[in-house]
Amino acid sequence: MRPATILSLGLISLGAVIVMLPFVWMVSVSLKPREEIFTPDVFLLPRQPTLSNYWTVLTETDITFYLLNGAIVTLGILVLQIAISVPCAFALAHRRFAGRGLLFGAIVAALLVPFHVTAIPIFLGFSQIGILNTYTALIVPFVATAFGLFLLRQAFAQIPAELIDAARIDGMSEMGIAWRVAFPLGMPTVIAFAIFSVTAHWNDLFWPLIATTDPGLATPPRGILYFRDQESGDDIGPLMAGATLVTAPLILAFLLAQRRFTQGLAGAGIKR
Template identity: 65%
Template sequence: MAGAAVILLPFVWMLSLAFKPRDEIFSTSIQLLPSRLEWSNFIFALTETNIPLFLWNGTVVVLGILVFQVMFAVPCAYALTQRRFLARKLIFGLVMIALMVPFHVTAIPIFLGFAQVGILNTYWALILPFIPTAFGIFLFRQFFAQLPSDLFDAARVDGLSETAIVWRIAFPLALPAATAFAIFSVTTHWNDLFWPMIATTDPNLATPPRGILYFRDEESGDNVGPLMAAAFIVTAPLVILFLMAQRKFIQGLASGGIKG
């Protein structure tokens, strides 16, 4: 309970500031509950800056990343567990090594390559670097390793191709792992500020975290009330998503760690 309270305190304080009038925000006394609900903070956040556009950009980016990640990670993970070929262990070792390489190390080479190709300031610039996902391959590989080979052998006897086996048999069985991976992927890229700050300069392509930066006021400092209201609007979809998928998220993590 104490640990949960410490973790939740910043979110509770964010919600408190989002509903406080300006004079109470800068008050010297600490007051969790506002004396009145200041809905103008949310109105300002939704009207003075283009929060709906930022939310739309974030949705396009995270869904684009997730679809391509699943499209490539699932067949790769299936091949590493259910197919026998040379260098299979070596490839899986390279996947494990890739897990240890932070994205920040490769950000500058990727930026220079995108500049040469001319795709900076596009949705593709925000999506393409994250399509190869070592974590996704690892998570699905751990799940597929638990499935009996006889199941896939029977499908081959029935005449299914390997592609059909992946998407009609393996992937539906891996939905708990897919849910867990989807929550990790969406949360990571929805909250990412580092790469959008590098890859885009167009305000019309700003993702939610970068869009929040537009609340800065050079004369009086950050506009705290609307800033916290915008932060709440940006955070709420992730909280709702996790609460809806909580059970399958836990199942996916548990099933992915049983067998190596």
Template identity: 50%
Template sequence: MSGGHRLGRLARAVRLVVLTIGAAVMLAPFIWGLAASFKPAAEIWSGSLRLLPESFHGWENYTAAFNRAPLGRFLVNGVIVCGGILIFQLIFAIPCAYALSKHRFAGRTVIFGAVLIGLLIPIHVTAIPLYLGFARLGLLNTYAALIAPFAISVFGIFLFRQFFAAIPDDLIAAARVDGFSEWAIIWRVVVPASWPAITAFAIFSVTSHWNDLFWPFIVIQSTDLAPPALGVVYFRRDESGVDFGPMMAATVIVTAPLVVAFLLAQRRFIDGITLSGVKG
């Protein structure tokens, strides 16, 4: 075996070890939370590092989670809010990204620069003006207050612009020769060719807003409208932070849909992220 081959195998082994350690560190809180959801309170607070429960208490914890908080309602609210946000984001971001990637017009570079600047502005900066605006319109404590601020995603525009730039111009030209309008090209040519990018963006969007606590905590006062992250806060408030097993069970329940969705879409997600950087 040559020296170069040995060094290559050693480098791969080191990368594998580093990635394994990093994955273990990232997954440790989730694994511990899942294990705690199957344990009685006394065992959780015993200080033991055992993952497997000595006394299985999963049925009691998960039953208590559903009985003591409207978790089903929280999940439905999460689907409504995340689905509404994603639909509006796609409706606005796809045409904007298509125009920036496939059309030449005055100010295109300036507009794209504004999109990049928008990536640097977090929701916390605009939270107070948005809150005051919704308060004046009487829209606090509504689905509109949860959806409207995120209807336009500059990250979505940037991601789709990068992906659309890799679509051959000849394909767009052929569609124009066939008599397609620009809107028809977008929805009948570009979108079907862009499902990896759409899937990747959908995972980013849904994960971000499903886990969002900051904005819902400001604009929502009713338990009936609480999305999953805020719902868990209400659950903790009801439990006063004492019954930790059911609280961990509730956290597992609201996290599970995201894990399942990612596992089902991971191939398209990876393709979307990879191909979006092919051509700038």
């Protein structure tokens, strides 16, 4: 093996260890009894593993309710994002209309604008129409996604124009082509976008912290704050157990879809 290859593998391994260490520590602490956590000595793995912290979380907090809220919000956002992005991205890729290039440029420019810039105007607007503290307030701001439009447009642009024209000759409508031809062919990219979307909104604390004050609408990150302040206090073990339960669905989803995720990113190359 060449020295350059060894160096590359070493750097990749080091990066992986740095990224994974906080997660390993989180799981380790969640399995430690209290007396092993607050000690002057640091041990990466628990000496006497216990599930008592998980039992405390599941029986004495509303963690399952927070997970349910997270599922409702993230899936609601994802379904509406795909419902809007697929036909719009198809039109940008395979329809000719005035201002198409300008519109695509605006979408690319929108990628540079963080949500935090528009959060306050959205909050004020929602306050005026009275939809704060609702699932609607948590879902609607993210339905239109510049990232989803860009990613899907790039994937759909790689579909041969001859295939689209053949579908039109067969009498298929434009919406039918978008959903019955482009959507299945772009499925790897759709899955890649779905992972990005679910991860971002499952972990989002900023907007739920602004848009809701009702504990009954708390998503997992917001729920962890309630858990820390009201239930756990300085009891780090249950807090880490709750964080592990919140993180586990994302890791499982990624492991199940990692192959399609990689294919989706590779297939959404730059094409004009």
